[in-house]
Amino acid sequence: MKKALSALFISTALLVSGAQATVADSYDKALLAFTEGEVQDAYILLKNVLQENPSHLPSKLLMGRILLIDGYIRDAIIEFEEVLEAGGDENLVLAPLARAYLFSGKYDKIYDMLRKQKLERDTKLAIVLLAGTAYVRENERDKAIALYEKHLPAYSSSVPLLTSLATLYIDNGRLNEAEQLLSQAKQIQARDPDMLLVMAKLNESRNEFDTAMTLYRQAYAIAPENPSVMRALASALAQRGHYAEASDLVKEIEKQTPGDIQNKLLKARILALTENQLEADKILTELSEQLSLLTDQQLSQKLELSLIAGVVAYINGNHDLASTSLSRYLSDRDATPELLGMLIDSLLRVGYVKDALNILKKHEDVVVQNIQVASLACELYLTIRRRFKCEQLMPAIEANFPNTPEVAILRSKILLNKGERDEALSLLADQLADSEKKEVLQLKTILLSQQEAFEDALIYAKKLTQKEPDNAGYQVLLAEVLIRMGKLDEASVIIDKVLEQHPTLMGAIVGKARIDFANNDIEKANAGIKKALEIDKKNVSALLLAGQLNIIQNRFEQAIEHLVSAKAINKNDVRPRELLVSVYQQQKDYRNALSEINQLLAIKRLSATYTLRKAELLIELGRKEEAQKQLDIAYAHWTTQPQRLIQLSKYQLSAEDKTGAKKSLTTAVDIAGDDIIPYLELARFYIQQNDLPLAEDATQALIEKFGDNPNTFLIRGELSQAKKKFEQAFTFYKRAHEANPQFTLAMIRMYEMAQNGHFRDEMTRYLSALTEIQPDNYFARHLLADIYYLDRSFAKALPHYEALLTVEGLTNRHFVLNNLANIYAEKDLQKAHTFIDQALQIAPDSASLIDTKGWLLALSGKHKTALDKLRQSYTLNASSPSLHYHLAYTLAELGRYDEALKVFEENKTFEKSFPEKEKAILLRDSLR
Structure with missing residues (x-):
């Protein structure tokens, strides 16, 4: 069973909802129908499941696969992305999602997937293949070749990779290299139809047409209903003048994939070759219309x-x-x-x-x-x-x-429009310091608010309303300042009064929506902003708030639409662009985020914040040399700020600029004064880089300057651990904690060593003594319980976990409950269910908790209900070998032995270590 070892180190956020028996049965039937090729039946069953339980992730995932098969690409993407957003296992979702992105032309999203580090081999391979196809579609064949060649050593037995790379070699005239790859593929899978098609293409490149035709026919004999194979054979037949046979194949393809563009092109080609030019032209015209993009009509109004x-x-x-x-x-x-x-x-x-x-x-x-x-x-x-x-x-x-207030006001407005707020405010202060003109007061209020000088802005806003109490615009401006100051009740009174007199006043409607937003009344805020945009769809304040509302509701496409509109209205306004950067980053759309950052830097060229953000995006895009240059610029901004330099060094390491990181940290130390943090970070940097002599020097400098204290003991422990002097490391960590019992990091370091098998007994004794002296030290008690749990000393762990349950407000209480459920699973199933149900009330989204619940149901003999729970957990974390065992066990109990074996085979369960491995092997052997 996949156990939650510790609330301190394990955290998952995955969305699952409890399913009724009818939901589980319907999903099971849908999965069976899908497996047997009855896609339409599966679709209907899944639709019923999702109407009853829209959050049933296994059904959403399967629905996405069906929609993809049926050609509803956009809908499939929505399903897959929602599964991911709910915490679904990337290894289950990314491959079909990447295929959907390929069909919809969203190639950048596929390339982004290539940067993911922790994917299963099969998932990674699928993404590599699809990314290569995307490069080909963008006519970037060299990039596709480079990608395939990079991954070939790791996937040398993959026929699809071998044939894909061979195809590109053929296109580049590298026929001998292609032949070598195809020979390798043939040894692995001699009857693979795709491989035979590529071999045929190789023979055609060498003008060996008869051999090629034989290979096309062999591929067709193996896969007579595969449209790609049929198309390839039909094309070869047409090229050799066998038009009747080619036409028959085209008709068969039309039955399978009506409306297929490639098939229409092939049909047009055959018609043209048979001198049926009129019919060919009809098809090509139809295609042209089908593929052309319709532009929005521009409507102009005539004023009479x-x-x-x-x-x-x-x-x-x-x-x-x-x-x-x-x-x-x-x-x-x-x-x-x-x-x-x-x-x-x-x-x-x-x-x-x-x-x-x-x-x-x-x-x-x-x-x-x-x-x-x-x-x-x-x-x-x-x-x-x-x-x-x-x-x-x-x-x-x-x-x-000349020299009139109106001219000064105009000048300040021009500066404000340029985004030069300081200059505008300075001009007003110099030339119109004592002016009581309403326009001046209004400008000062706006500028001071933008500078976040709200107290001063409030003075001028109140002067405006005193001069003209019935001016609704001035009242709204006053309310906006109060909102920015967090005085929502005062602002609300003003806005409500304005709306009574002017129910369609844009500023008041937006102000009301902003107050609702601040009060977290999203429904009211949505309604208010919708009304505002109906009145004026180009109001920047309304568009910005609409963008923010959509962001917090995860409606990113709508957010982008509003924010793009806002930035188009005022290209010097940084607010919509900053929000767009955040949205694009959340979507991992780093290219668009980078575009926005570049535009922000065009507005504020000296912004260190934007420069750092740009570097972060370049790192995400793998453009690390460019990132290093940006980080060098940030360094120039922060040479006198040690904390900023420490932050910068982290980015430099991510950009693989170890020299830059070292420079930042040494500069931070030079200007640190009595701040110990830069010294610690420099020593830790050398340890992490395994530059132990320099780490020794930095640690010695630290000790000489700051003497013995918890931090210096800790860093000496880390240095000793790096030298594999584990006893010395443990001693230093212990001294750090003894010097400051609140220094939990020292205790965590000892626990990590114990987890890895070093000084586990000593750690257990230390924590036991500590909990006896300090019974209210719940952190230490939790660590002690987890060590016992790791050792499967459940009898010793049990009283500590039970004591922790009495603690009010215990952090990650659900993990304690989960571990208790696992302990009681072997002796009191009813009590185990009670614990796991309590855990799921706290964290219904946890895959490990859902797994535990499913397993307990299976042990209780409720195998159908257990199967649904375990499948939900699998959708969220398909890589857990314990979960594979639980699934296979439950399927076997239901008499579905082939499916149970398939779970082990498809997931390569026995390549991994896990507590129930011996039991799983016995189960597998009994099923064969």
Whole structure:
């Protein structure tokens, strides 16, 4: 049985829900139907299972495989990704998911899988093969060859890898190398149809067409219903003029895979070769239409204006009417600044931005004659991201209105639009320090909020509301500052009052949603932001909040959509890009994350934070030399910050820059003063690099500077352990803990040694004495219980685990309960069930806990229910040999002996060590 050895070192987060007997039976029937090729029956059964229990992971995984077979690629991807998000075992999910990504053209996601380290051999091979196919589809054949060659030594007996690489060699004219690989493949599996097809291709490359045709027919004889084999033979037949036979094969393929694009191309080719050009053209036209991408239609609105009293309409607030009237009027009269101001303002209020721009362009010489109209024009240009147009107007505006507050305000707005907040605030402080103009107060509030100087921002926001208490916009601005300060109740009162008077005011709706979001009322926040975006789908604040809401709900595609819209509206706003980086990283889409970071660095070139983030992404992409350069830049930023340098050294090690890491740590030591941490980290670095002479020197320097203390004892213990002087290491760890009984790391180091078989008895004695002196030292008691458990001294472990259960708020209590369940499994099944049920209430997502529950059910004779539980656990952790034994045992008890044997064979169970191995071998032998 796979045991949870210790709550200190084992943690799993896997999603499973308890299944009713009907769910288990339906899944079992679906699996059987799928195995027997009745895919449609399996689909119907699974649909019923998932309606009853949407979280049944084995059903979701099987449903994904069926959807993939049926060609519903996007739906299959959703199922597979949801299984992974719920904690499903990557070794079960990644291979079919990679295939789905291949079909959908998401090649980068397959390449990302190649970087995963802890995959089973078969899973890794499947991903390598699919990644190679992806490279070929991107016309990167050299990369595919390099990938296959890299993995060939580890998978030299894989026929698919040998044939795939041989195919690429043939394409590159490396025929002798291809022949060697194919000879190797033939020795392993002489009747593999894919291998025969590649051999046929090799013979064709050598103009040995008769031999090639024989091989095509051999492959077809072995796999007469394989569309790939049928297509290859049909193509060869057509090439040799056997059109009737080729056409018959094409018809058979059409029956199996209707709508298949490759088959349509083959059919068109045969028709063309038989001079049936008209029919061939029809198929090719149909294909062209099928493959072409439809672009979104761009709709433009025509403004039809008619003359109705423009100025009166403007005064009365009827801006739609005003815009039509004034446009007609100004088409026949010379423009004045005042009328232009009214017209532009009206057009903007009713949303006719393009028309306002046209008016501005036509009358720029008049616009700059009035500071209010000029300000309005500039604000419009800033809003639509044409700052350069405003800057073009500024010389004329400054010449007409030198040294006026309005010009200073415009200048500060331009700086704010550039993202130069410090400069904008400085300009306002220098030129408008005592100004009580509402526009100045508003700008200061916004800028100070962005600088997180909320107390100062609050002063100006309150001044604004005092000057104009009925201004809803100022009230919302005040509420936003209060929200940023965490004063949600005050902000809520203000927002609610505004919404009573102005239920469609965008700022208030977003503010309310932000308060709901802060209060974790996601449902209300979702509703609020949906309403906001219905009113204005281009509101940046609403889009940002929508992005955040979708992120916390794991709806990443929707989050990306909103955040991309937000960054398009203001390309200098770093907020949507920072959120996008986080989303892409969560999705392991490092290329897109890197693209966003590059754009952030274009905005803030000197940001050490962005530089470090870029390095992190480059490491994930395997571009370690580039990462090293970025880390060098970060080093230049942090030469006076020892803690930052320590952090930097970790990244440098990840980028395989040991020299850089050493430099960062030695610099940190040079400027550390009385801070012991940099000294410890440098010594630990040398130990980890197995540079023991330098580790000795660094440790000695540490002792000379800081004397004997828990930290210096600990590092001496680590150095001794690296030298394999285990007794000395244990002594130092013990001295570290004795010097500071709260120093749990020293105790963990001793425990790790005991786990590996060093000084286990001494550790047991030390912990026993400690728990006698300090009965409330639950950490020590837990370690002691775990050591007894490792030794299978259950009688000794039992009282300690039971004592731990009395501790309120015990960390990882579910692991203690799990171990107790395993202990009682051999003597009191009812009590064992009680413990594991309590554990599952705390952590229903744990694969090891679900395994234990399944095993206890099997021991209790409830084999059908046990099978469902064990299958759920297998979906989450397919590599556990104990679980394989439990599954096989349960299947055998149900009389399904072949399936039980298959569990052992498919998972190569006996290549691993586990407590029940002897029992598992006996079971296997009894089934044969």
